[in-house]
Amino acid sequence: MNKSAEFDAWSVGQNYDYYMGRWSRRIADQFVDWLGPSRDAAWLDVGCGTGALTAAILGQCAPRSILSTDPSEGFLAHARSAIHDEHVRFEIASAQALPASDASFDIVASALVLNFIPDRQAALAELRRVLKPGGLLAFYVWDYPGGGMGFIDAFWKAAAAIDRDAAALDESKRFPFCTRDGLAEICHAAGLMSPVIESLEIETVFPDFEAFWLPFTLGAGPAPGYCSSLPQEKQAALKAHLAHTLGTDQPIRLVARAWAVKARWPE
Ligand SMILES: C[S@@+](CC[C@H](N)C(=O)[O-])C[C@H]1O[C@@H](n2cnc3c(N)ncnc32)[C@H](O)[C@@H]1O
Incomplete structure (x- = not known):
């Protein structure tokens, strides 16, 4: 495993959701x-x-079927317990080896995943394999390099200030391709011509600093994985640094911006 990925913890669904x-x-x-x-x-x-995207598809699209895959047993167990719908099937699988035959889906979609896959071109080729001719391939990633994922960006800046080793873990450094141009380049290399790339944005609001901090201590995801690995005094120093930067006497409002990509595969 790449050293910068050592804290990419995907196991406890409840903590990830929080x-x-x-x-x-x-x-x-x-x-x-x-x-x-x-x-x-x-x-x-x-x-x-x-199950975030699966739930959104069910809520808006009246799908004929959804196959939802993930390598994490824990996350899938959580998704299965939250989503009960005869149209959905959950299966353990990595993006590089999908349990599906060629040309079997109208829409192949992926949410906040591509940057965590070391061989992105191999994954895109596998996504394309299972897409029907004329089908839609679509995905999104956070705008890490643009500082667009506010709470993650604030976390890594503070972490780098108290721990020199944290700089290499900063997701804005690990995932430099998560820009409009970087994504266009990746699509081009994958043979996805004329992709539409757009930013999507929400505001993340934390009622106070403790509400901001708590999810980082729960160990699910790269920043929480790193935070939970710190010895107590370092974790306290990180918390104090963040509290000083963000303030503790009012709600914390930060932007979360993603780059979304969609491209139709030729007939
Ligand atoms: C940031 S989470 C996104 C989860 C969900 N799609 C969402 O939008 O909340 C990243 C997900 O990628 C999954 N993942 C990591 N490596 C993967 C791979 N090689 N193939 C497929 N999924 C992978 C993790 O298990 C985790 O569920």
């Missing part, structure tokens, strides 16, 4: 709306996690 899922659900709703109408389609949700 850290990220509650926000990724809101971006998923916007994303599905942005994709446009698509009733009765066969969907694949790659890296479904605790």
